[in-house]
Every structure is written in C-alpha cells, then in structure tokens.
Amino acid sequence: MVTLAKDNLTKADVQDKLKEIFSHYTGDRQELIPVLQETQEKFRYLPAAAMREIARFLHIPESTVYGVSTFYAQFKLTPLGKKIIRMCRGTACHVRGAGKVLAEMEKQLGIKAGETTNDMEYTLETVACIGACALAPTMTIDNETYGKMTPKKVAEVLGDRSKAS
C-alpha cells in the first residue's frame, strides 16, 4: 500500500514552484505524466499538496493523479534520501550474483529495497537494467556507476556508516 508523505507542506509552500512548472503547459489532461515528472524533479518526490494542485490545473479528479502516480515506478510519494542507490537486477547481473550484493547492501543500510535510511542519507532502489551488462553486477549511486560488485565491495562503496543511526 502506497501512502502519501507526512510532510506538512501546504498549498502556499508548493505554489511558487508549481506556477513555474505550469507555465510550460496548457492544462490538458494528457500533460499529467510530464507535469508529474517535472514536479518530482523540483521536489524530489510528489508532495500531496502539489498533487492536489496538479489535479486542479489539469481539471481531473485527485484520484486520477494519485492513480497515475502510483502506477509508474518512477514516481515517489515520500521524500528520497540525499543519495540514490540503484542496484541493477538485470539478467546478466542476476546470473553473475547481483542477489548477494543486494542482500549485503540491505543489511548494511538496514533497509529493504524501495526504502530510505532514517538519516535520509540513502534511498535504495532496484532497477530492471542499466544497460551496462558487461560490468555485471552493477549499481549506481546517483550518476556514478560501480561495476563488478561483490558483497565485500559494498562496505567500500558506502564508506563509514558507523555514525549513521
């Protein structure tokens, strides 16, 4: 079950940024996905207050905005961590041992794939394929790619997290 973020953002908080986004669009319902994409780029997730404003702008029910936001994997309804770790679970990575790397990553961060650490440092995601199959198993942290991963290399990549909660 997907829940909306428990942020306290109000209409007034999101209005300025949304106004700028809306200025690129005409208000037609087919623009919903690009509007959501741009909104997420600005806020790094989809705040509930913003989703309500988007529904009004495109003249569609709030439930439609929620329905589309929860259908596509790209859209996040809760704030993301400062860094986003994407573990490739493509076929080439799988047969070369990506599962063990993911398990170790989940253990070290203390979260499951799809979650964010309590200190808001990392969000851990899995992706279908990042198209760097020759470097399998691979992962990325933001725009940096790490190839030929092993469970042991997870700690190196994360560095010292002993101070983290």
Next chain:
Amino acid sequence: MTEAKPVKDNKHTIYICQGTGCVSGKSIEITEALSRAVTEMGLTGVKIDFTGCHGFCEQGPIGIVEPEGIFYTHVAVADVPEIVASHLRDGKPVERLYYKDPVTGQAIMYHKDIKFYSMQQRIILRNIGHINPERIEDYIATGGYESLRKVLKGMTPEQVIDELKRSGLRGRGGAGFSTGTKWEFCHNAKGDQKYMICNADEGDPGAFMDRSTMEGDPLTVIEGMTIAAYAIGASEGYIYIRAEYPLAVKRVRLALKQAEAKGFLGKNIMGSNFSLNIHVKEGAGAFVCGEETALMASIEGKRGMPRSRPPFPATSGLWGKPTTINNVKSLATVPVIIARGADWYAGIGTEKSKGTCVFALTGKIANSGLIEVPMGIQLRKIIYEIGGGIPGDKKFKAVQTGGPSGGCLPENYLDQSVDYESLTAAGSMMGSGGMVVMDEETCMVDVARYFLSFTQAESCGKCVPCRVGTKQMLDILERICRGEGRPEDTDLLQKLGEQIKAGSLCALGQTAPNPVLTTLRYFRDEYKAHIEEKRCPAKVCPRLISFYILPDKCQGCGICARECPAVAIVGGKRMVHVINQDKCVKCGTCLDVCPARFGAIVKVSGETIDVPAEPIPIKAEKPKASA
C-alpha cells in the same frame, strides 16, 4: 556547434565510445584527457571525437583510431599519455591495448579482424560506432536522408508500403508482424488525423539494443519514422522513450532539433507537401508500457494498462485515431530497405524471417555485447564464434532468448536456426532480442524464479490470471528454491502456466510463464533434485547449499575470516578455521578468496561434510610454493 572537418585533413582521428557501458568506464574523462594531451603536446592534424555504442561493451572503454581502424580495448585515463605520445605522435600503436582473442589468446590490431565483428552483418547498427551521434552532418555523410529524399521525390505512399511488404521486414519489437502490412492497414483506415509512434520503451532486463541505437544513431530512427509517417499519412509523431535512458532522450531531442533545422522535419519537408512534427514522450517506469495499447494510454496521460484488441491501433489508436506503432529497430531498418531495395533485403535471412536481428549477448559469455546477425544463423555460431564461448572452462547449460518472457533452450538446441518460427516452436521467442547465456553454475529453477519475479512485479494488475496467477507461480518457485517444494509442484506450475498463457489479455501475461514452462520441459531433473532431494545441482539456491573448510587443507592463513562479510568464520593463527553454519549467509566470498593453492573451501548441496566444530591446530603440510 563545431563543423566536422573531413577526415582526410587529419592524420588521425581517435573515436572514443560514449555508449552507456563505456561512459560508466569513464570514457568521457578519457575523451577530455585525450584532448588535453593532444593540445599539450602541440599535435596538429589529430582529431578527438566520440561515437555511440560499439556493442563490444565487455572490452570497454573502447577507442578506434582511424583511418587505420586500430582497435583499443579497456582504455583508461592512465593510458592516454602513451596513446598520444606513442601512437598519435610517433606512429607506434600501443600493442598492450589490443583486443585479445578469448580462444587463441592472440592480440588483434584491427577492428575488422576481430571475430566478434567480422561475423556480424550490421544493417540496423551500420553507423553506430562510426559517426558522431550528435552531428547531423555525420549522418548525412553516410547517405542519411537520401532515402527520405527518394521517397518524397518519387514514390507514392502505396509504393513505399509495397516496397516494405516485399522486403519481408517483420516487427523487431518481438511479435514479428509484417511492417508493410501494418502500415497498409493504417494507410487504408479512415481518419482526419493519424499518428506515427516509435516504441522505444525498451524494458527487458538484459536488452539494450534500442538504447544503443538511439544513443549511437538517432537520426536513422527518425528518418525511418518520417518515411513511415509519409506512408500511413500521419502528420504527428511520438517517440516514447524510457525515462531511465537519459542519454538516449538527450540525443534524440538533439537529433530532432537538427533535423528540423535542416528541413527534414516540420512543414513541407524537403519542399514536398508532406509535413510532420515529432514529439518525445518519456516513460515513467512501467514495463507493461512496451505493449502498444498500454503505451498509447501512457501518452494520453493515463495509467499504462493494455486494453483488448480489436479495435487495433491501425483503426483506433492514440485518442481513437488511426495509429501505427513500430519498434526502434524496425524503423532503423527502413531507410536501408528504401536505399538498397526490397529484393536486396529479402535476400538476407530465411524464407519467412528476412533480414538481420540484433541481440544483446550477455551472461556467462566471453564477449558480452551487442551483435547483429542474419536471421537463420545457428545459436552455436552466435555463442561460440561471435561470443567467444563460455569463460573459465565452464560447461554450457542453456541460452535464454526473448527477455524475461522468453524461454531457456538447452544444448541440443544449439544448432537451431535463429528466426521467429524456430524459436517459438522451441518454446521460446525472438522477443526484443535479449540473449543470456548460462553455464553449469546457473540454477535453472532459480532463473525461472528470477524471471517470474520480474514479470510478476510488472504485471499491471488488470487480468486476474496474470495478476494472481504469476504470484502463485512465484510463491511455488520460491518454496522450491527454499527446499520446501512438494511433489505436486511441477504439475501445478505446468497447469498454472498454461492457464495464464491462455487467459491473459496482453503479451506480458501470455508470455510470462515461458521461462517456467521451458525449464520444466528441458530441465525437469533440476526441479526434481530441489523437490525430492532438497539439493540444488548448480549449487546456487542459498538455503540448499553449505560451505565447509576442509581441515586437512586449511593453512590457517585467516584470509577467509577477514573477508567474510557475516563474520561467520572463526579460527586463529595456525588453526583450522571453521564456518558457523548458522551465521553463514552463503555469499561464497570465502571460496573466492581462499588461495587456489590451498583449495581448502568447498561448496556442497544435499550433503554435509564432517569438520571439527571448533578451530583445531592445523595438521596440513604446507603446499610446495609454486608459481
């Protein structure tokens, strides 16, 4: 934009691959370092340029020095000074960066002599790796936009459709429907507005050919799309690309802008009456949107769920208007068919499957990468000659074609012809062209579980057989992998699989059971071993394997204990180390790090090995020091 200098003015041009694989190997930094080094040494007549994906990602980052065609592999920033000083300045190529044949070990200097390339026939990928994808002049210099000119100056839409039909081109997105016939349906459909869509929502894990095409030669796709739009009578076009492919999105947008500036898009293209606008729509991370009706729903701003057909998109597609949807590779082929003629294209391939097909060859294979081969080639040729076989003397077990919905074919299918009909008959499919090679260390039950976990997660939820059925199948497979399989499970999987195939609306559900059904068909004994003997023959499924340290081999070096991520190994100096089986996470790190000359760690399944419960002083003799 800097204008391309003709190559003949330069003594050398060095092209660095900037496909996604090589970029992750720092090829952008390498390109910059080359430019700096050339400037610092004051070399003139040397040009540094970049290309899209060469397809040989295993060897990346890749550089090619023209005009000789010298091929450098695994280039690092640290190699730059030597390349510039030795090769570009003194004319002495850097031999240690040559490609080494995985079979003979021989170093190969020229691009054209490498078997990975020489056995391919590149039509769709013809320009990739040879032109700068961000410069339309490069594309034009290879004959780009000649085909569109030919069409607009002298062919009616009917003639274009006829040419395509005669060429025998079939949809490269996987379904294999005749492209010309598809266009004809849409051409004949009544409507004031028609749409042309390029399906670039490549979602298969392990497939990256559409991505490489758009990153390496975006204009061939756009030209093909423009010809298609002319044939069907569309004035609006959409390219639907995954948002996960930011580089492809960037290059396609740039290519569209350049094509418009040259008058190849927009109003009255090349002075004709034909006008076309193309828009880019970014997907938002839903595998099912590769299905055409789901893709159109997504463009309309809705949840990307497939609907039943008919009506087909050709009569009622985007916003209820006649629409044609073609895959990236189908469209990239179109300009070549127009330029060289239907007869030429139909001369390649088999009787029913014409032309070439592109595969992303990955997994347990020496030469991972992107290949293009004529239809009808044998799997054995792809795997052993182009792919260079399986690394590390391992035995071939299976090849999986068609992405997560394809099937796994065993060794006796290696002489199988690769074409739409043969692969389907074997229980697999062409699909979008993923080809994953598996060796004896791959567990087929685990592979089936893996593919199903993917399709199950990507099921849109509309049809019950797909939504609930794949979940049930996955539960059973997970149970089997945990060693909790029941004797009736294989029959249950078979029955469920057949029902899901029959009862689902779209191709996702109709093909999701394929990996399970083919592994049941060809590797049933592996299922039996898991269920009846609680044994994983490939020693993969974590719950069914154990690691042991052999007391007569252990030297007490402590490497395993230091490297173990679970701190499950106890020992001490000159003590036989012991693995705490309750703490062990079965990651296999100890096995990897134990020095080969000791060979003290074993992995077993279905058996236990008698070892001490606590560390004891070592008895083993020191093995003779050898190289």
